[in-house]
Amino acid sequence: MLSDLRRAAATFPDRRAIVAQVAGGAETVCLTYRELHRQVFRFAAALRAQGVLPGEVVSFQLPNRWENAALTLACAAVGAVAAPIMASMGPRERARFQEWTSARISVLAEDLPYYTDGDWDAGDDGSADDPDRVFLVLFTSGTTGEPKAVLHSHNTLHAALAHFTAVEDLGDPVVTVTPHSLSRIAGLAFGVLLPLLTGGTALYQDEWDPVALHRLISAEGATVLAAAPPFLSAILAAQRENPLPLSFRCVMAGGMPVPRQLAGEVAGQFGLPLRALWAMTEGGFSWTRATDPADFATRSDGRFGPHLEFDLAPGGESPLRIRGAAAALATMDTGSGAVRVLAEEGWYDTGDLAQPDGHGGIRVTGRAVDRIGGISMILVKEVEDELAGHPAVGQVALVGYPDRAHGELACAVVVPEGAPPTLAQLRAYLTERGMTEWYQPHRLELVPELPRNEMGKVRKNLLRKQLIATDQGFHPGM
Structure with a gap:
């Protein structure tokens, strides 16, 4: 240069x-x-x-x-x-x-x-x-x-x-x-x-x-x-x-x-x-x-x-x-x-x-299913680790879903611990911890359990397909 x-x-x-x-x-x-x-x-x-x-x-x-x-x-x-x-x-x-x-x-x-x-x-x-x-x-x-x-x-x-x-x-x-x-x-x-x-x-x-x-x-x-x-x-x-x-x-x-x-x-x-x-x-x-x-x-x-x-x-x-x-x-x-x-x-x-x-x-x-973002990439693991500390979150997976304006946004798929959290509560929790705004989820889905493979890893590819199917009018019982 x-x-x-x-x-x-x-x-x-x-x-x-x-x-x-x-x-x-x-x-x-x-x-x-x-x-x-x-x-x-x-x-x-x-x-x-x-x-x-x-x-x-x-x-x-x-x-x-x-x-x-x-x-x-x-x-x-x-x-x-x-x-x-x-x-x-x-x-x-x-x-x-x-x-x-x-x-x-x-x-x-x-x-x-x-x-x-x-x-x-x-x-x-x-x-x-x-x-x-x-x-x-x-x-x-x-x-x-x-x-x-x-x-x-x-x-x-x-x-x-x-x-x-x-x-x-x-x-x-x-x-x-x-x-x-x-x-x-x-x-x-x-x-x-x-x-x-x-x-x-x-x-x-x-x-x-x-x-x-x-x-x-x-x-x-x-x-x-x-x-x-x-x-x-x-x-x-x-x-x-x-x-x-x-x-x-x-x-x-x-x-x-x-x-x-x-x-x-x-x-x-x-x-x-x-x-x-x-x-x-x-x-x-x-x-x-x-x-x-x-x-x-x-x-x-x-x-x-x-x-x-x-x-x-x-x-x-x-x-x-x-x-x-x-x-x-x-x-x-x-x-x-x-x-x-x-x-x-x-x-x-x-x-x-x-x-x-x-x-x-x-x-x-x-x-690859663990990469989320359109204009810039979101540090998925960082967001998941922070969300896991919320008292109302038992388990969580961050999954990308298509968005016309931004290319892809993040959805928090949460197994609640007690009373289920709201999206606003999760975003406020992340903001209090100094988390970058555009890293934060723009959508929340509550589920009784996360799908996992035989090694115990969350099947995010399945979650993403279910999110897209839901947006298209299908309801596979997520």
Whole structure:
């Protein structure tokens, strides 16, 4: 990342690197590449002043502001490991993540004046970071629903984007926008890495406001939009309400299935085909191409570039496995501390089920039963363990069910202990313990017992089928 930053600062010093809406669009902050370069190395000097050494972890929880990107890059300048935490995470998860990484320091939004206002030396000594060392740690849910740390290097992050920028016509300059958190893989890829790699401009918004973002998209001539369907639908609604000139070259939707109506609206209002995007924290992404049929995004999750190969059983649905340059260096189980080096293991089981799309790509059809989430994964085991402490909960299993707006939400299937709890009581209980709001169940089902296999493990696949059947009007006596 540092080489990309230095190249852009030398080639386009006065080009805007970041245009950020803050306070819900009430204010706009712009940084040129010259200014971003200066701020990155000021932040690096501030980190060193706090005693951060190469290889140590810097944890930070910041909204989508320029300081988020600058601090990420400053970690590279120091040789530290960046450990970003989504701004929507609750205090419980934030504390756990910091504990798991043994972070040297933790930076919150209220700490930013130390970095932005201090008299720090902005000098760049030209030192190069090792592109293959562990640079970034992100947290996600594994196939068993337990929290897992994913370790990336500069090169694993660059691998997919390098091919993407080589084969796609994204405009000149490239102007990217994504409403997703810069502390997650999609937001980081399209909000920080892609602009740096191309010397382009990134558009940020610290508080989601589709109307204000729509105006910014038009004013700045955004060429690349990457968003989950609900965000994309809100921007389309803003365009219907107030048609403005748009400059999109590539519009991508990921994180959940693409509704057929959405693909038609993108083609009608934006004048180009909607692209489907499949990505995961563990690395890389697939996407549909501009040359694919107009509605292909509703039938395929695209093709990988040479950065990843995939493995599927011929014909029907099977577990999706990947390997290649974009795969993370390793994953770490937060419970046992066990590290799995992906390059040594070969194929990595993504936890998703897929089938060939007939055009050399994939169509994701489902996921392993203990993974729940649409735009972001829920740490299932964490929620179950906390719910088990409620006095009215005898046994509990957290199961995903389809939701049109969010892709998938969590249902708590509970065997009551005494008087049965209500959903509101369970959510209030989790909130009191600092549990992140979107981790919490949106549905409650009370059952006399949980179905188990011969090993005593809850048969969540059966529970999920029963939830779906109930929603479709069938009542199998759950």
